Amino acid sequence: MTVTVHPAAALAGTPALPADKSVSHRAALFAALADGESEIVGFSDAADPHSTLACLRGLGVEIEEREDVLGPDGVPSLFVQGRGLDGLRAPASALDCGNSGTTMRLLAGLLAGRPFESTLVGDASLTPRPMGRIARPLGQMGARIDMTDGHAPLVVRGGSLSGITYRLPVASAQVKSAVLLAGLSASGTTTVVEPVATRDHTERMLELDVMEVGGERHVSVPGGHAVRARQWVVPRDVSAAAFFLVAGSIAEMATIQLNGVGLNPTRSGVLDVLRAMGADIRISNERDRGGEPLGDLRVEAPGGLVGVEIGGAIVPNLIDEIPVLAVAAACAEGRTVIRDAEELRVKETDRIEATADVLRAMGADVEERPDGLVIEGGRPLKGAEVDARHDHRIAMAAAVAALVADGPTTIHGAEAAAISFPAFWDALGSVAAGSVEEPA
Numbered sequence: 001m002t003v004t005v006h007p008a009a010a011l012a013g014t015p016a017l018p019a020d021k022s023v024s025h026r027a028a029l030f031a032a033l034a035d036g037e038s039e040i041v042g043f044s045d046a047a048d049p050h051s052t053l054a055c056l057r058g059l060g061v062e063i064e065e066r067e068d069v070l071g072p073d074g075v076p077s078l079f080v081q082g083r084g085l086d087g088l089r090a091p092a093s094a095l096d097c098g099n100s101g102t103t104m105r106l107l108a109g110l111l112a113g114r115p116f117e118s119t120l121v122g123d124a125s126l127t128p129r130p131m132g133r134i135a136r137p138l139g140q141m142g143a144r145i146d147m148t149d150g151h152a153p154l155v156v157r158g159g160s161l162s163g164i165t166y167r168l169p170v171a172s173a174q175v176k177s178a179v180l181l182a183g184l185s186a187s188g189t190t191t192v193v194e195p196v197a198t199r200d201h202t203e204r205m206l207e208l209d210v211m212e213v214g215g216e217r218h219v220s221v222p223g224g225h226a227v228r229a230r231q232w233v234v235p236r237d238v239s240a241a242a243f244f245l246v247a248g249s250i251a252e253m254a255t256i257q258l259n260g261v262g263l264n265p266t267r268s269g270v271l272d273v274l275r276a277m278g279a280d281i282r283i284s285n286e287r288d289r290g291g292e293p294l295g296d297l298r299v300e301a302p303g304g305l306v307g308v309e310i311g312g313a314i315v316p317n318l319i320d321e322i323p324v325l326a327v328a329a330a331c332a333e334g335r336t337v338i339r340d341a342e343e344l345r346v347k348e349t350d351r352i353e354a355t356a357d358v359l360r361a362m363g364a365d366v367e368e369r370p371d372g373l374v375i376e377g378g379r380p381l382k383g384a385e386v387d388a389r390h391d392h393r394i395a396m397a398a399a400v401a402a403l404v405a406d407g408p409t410t411i412h413g414a415e416a417a418a419i420s421f422p423a424f425w426d427a428l429g430s431v432a433a434g435s436v437e438e439p440a
């Protein structure tokens, strides 16, 4: 799908945001492992969390979307009939993880301790992504995982596992979560040591022990740790809100309200960086839902941003927001340096290269580095023809840049937005009237 986005001088409105993707995946997986029925209020309607549901159904888990039980945002609740870890059945065919790295890596962890064989496959973007990072620790625990040159298809031959202490060689919440999920069915205790903190939804949602030792986080799960059947409430996705936070911060005039957004500190680095750049973002109505903090955000046009340095421990807390933060940087006065973000090279596409290509096509001054980008901000952006490379975050970041460009921007591969934000183009149109031209 090709979408054309025209510039918009004034942005206003309250766009509807999708449910948090990371929390949705986990709520479905944990509900499947619990004994009894769990309700997930506000489950994501995006493609990736639905890949997790499809895989769970392939393992014999009954999941029903109830149109008659609506959450506060009018989203139908999901009811999952958990049958305990031992209730999962050997799949009759390969489990299709679609475009979702989170599905493949967390599921591999879950299946590592099951006494059957499963094959995990993905689409053309997921297949080349690195899976040795989970196969290594899961192998140390006693599972056998066969891959093709370190990537999917994965053949997981589960078995009896032993707990390990594993120090993460890459800052990855997916690897951490895969090891902890395997730890649920291992003998003894499994501990993941994180030199740099990554998103902590798994340990919050499973109520695991976390210790701070010499500046590192130690997250532990005892084998046999019970997962409770319960109601989960999913916040709105801060990673989706980020597109509107940047749009409102680079626009000439803007007032955008974003309600019920998850504000977990291991996810909200984008707020800190935008504020350091001079953005005007106010948080109100801060509250807690099922262990995850959330709040309402209001962004107004600040009348100019300045460049910043982004690197070190904050990077995992905003890793998915870097493409759109690069758009903010291109519109800011001065230089922005993004470092320590080499993980972007192994996402849905090489996001360092893809972001640089889109911004350069639009007239920005961008230098690619192995682990990030250097952006000399302040050059006027011009409309261009760009390719999202089947990557949702690149498609949406390009659309935000298009709002402040001179002339229309044509975005090929715009359908990718549905991976995390199916209603993105409508939401964008709702704050920038007449700007978004979708095919009939």
Ligand SMILES: O=C(O)C1=C[C@@H](OP(=O)(O)O)[C@@H](O)[C@H](O)C1
Binding pocket: 021, 022, 023, 101, 102, 171, 172, 173, 174, 175, 177, 199, 319, 320, 343
């Ligand atoms: O655990 C998660 O839900 C995620 C972790 C991050 O990936 P890594 O663990 O590969 O850093 C992130 O990029 C991804 O969108 C979701």
Ligand SMILES: C=C(OP(=O)(O)O)C(=O)O
Binding pocket: 048, 099, 100, 101, 102, 103, 320, 347, 348, 393, 420
């Ligand atoms: C990297 C992402 O997701 P995943 O790793 O689950 O494919 C993302 O949503 O930006």
